[in-house]
Amino acid sequence: MSTTPDFQRVAIVGAGAIGGWMGVRLSHTGCIVSALARGDTLAALQRDGLQLHQDGQLLGAPVTAATSAAALGVQDLVIVAVKAPALAGLARAIEPLIGRHTVVLTAMNGVPWWFFNGFGGERAGTRLVTVDPQGEIERAIPARHVIGGVVHASCSVDAPGVIRHHFGHGLIIGEPSGESSERVAVLADLLRRAGFDASVSPQIQKDVWYKLWGNMTVNPVSALTGATTDRILGDDLVRGFISRVMLEARAIGTSIGIPIDQQPEDRHAVTLKLGAFKTSMLQDVEAGKPVELDALVSAVRELGQITQVPTPFTDALLGLARLKAQSLGLYPMPASRQG
Helix, strand or coil, X not given: CCCCCCCCEXXXXXXXXXXXXXXHHHHCCCCEEEEECCHHHHHHHHHHCEEEEECCEEEEECCEEECCHHHHCCEEEEEXXXXXXXXXXXXXXXXXXXXXXXXXXXXXXXXXXXXXXXXXXXXXXXCCCCCCCCCHHHHHCCHHHEEEEEEEEEEEXXXXXXXXXXXXXXXXXXXXXXXXXXXXXXXXXXXXXXXXEEEECCCHHHHHHHHHHHHHXXXXXXXXXXXXXXXXXXXXXXXXXXXXXXXXXXXHHHHCCXXXXXXXXXXXXXXXXXXXXXXXXXXXXXXXXXXXXHHHHHHHHHHHHHHCCCCHHHHHHHHHHHHHHHHCCCCCCCHHHCC
16 A cells, blocks of 8 residues: 655765755755765764855754764665765665665766666666676665656855855656656655755656766866866867767667757757856866766767667767876776786
8 A cells, every 4th residue: 555755854875065955955844864974074964964055045954964874774765966986885885774665866967777777668677887887786776766866956065064056956856667656746846845946757867868968078078178168168179079979979869769859059058158167077086086987978888889879989088088087096997907
């Protein structure tokens, strides 16, 4: 017998820019918010809770923070907002948060591990080895718990536990299977009450793919060059190269049933309206953090191989960005060169 979902207990896995922003807003609806954290972030959350600078205000939220999921217990809603490289190592650790009726909302960039759950026609159920090599994420976070999410907002971390919101309030959520469910409707209502511009997608993979279509290019190019997005798209040669990568990704999307009815120049115009900003990948490079190349670019290359869509420009971008990240110690070296 089904019951109406109750998202009273909310755990944030990844209390950084996006996770922290969501945690504060949800706390202000009355949700009991907890967070998995460690190091300086753990100490800050235990001392001061989460703090959010938004619209000229400083909003605070009490948070129960711990290094162990078992200490927090089963939750109604788990928001996974970590960078993709960290998820495989965290997946087993967050299992104690997940009970029979727990919903896991992903708020991450790139192609997620659940991408082909209930989607893709003859490719449904395909596991992308670039995203979940050994199937560890899929085993630890079963598909039946997942609601996909796409975030259209910009936030940054001023200090551990201190988040600054810059622009955007968009959250798109949806069942990976595309079905209309009560839990999605209830979650969307909660997110709207928290101040998010939340909408429900009938095909969340298409929304994932559309966001990826823009950031799979400017992110690694920024990591390579150190340039902000306005300079990247202001260079005709770089802009042309990016457009060729985007055309390859658009062809892959069409092949798997999520066509994009735009040209690269249409998306460039949207990005340019945001002004000069550093991509999340460039921020990671500058902070010495692992980069999300696999979820953003390697997965696109793998999908090209699956669909037999040639990806020479995507391959070049991945190779160059991977080499740059490896030279900085921010991406694994090939096994033959380790040790």
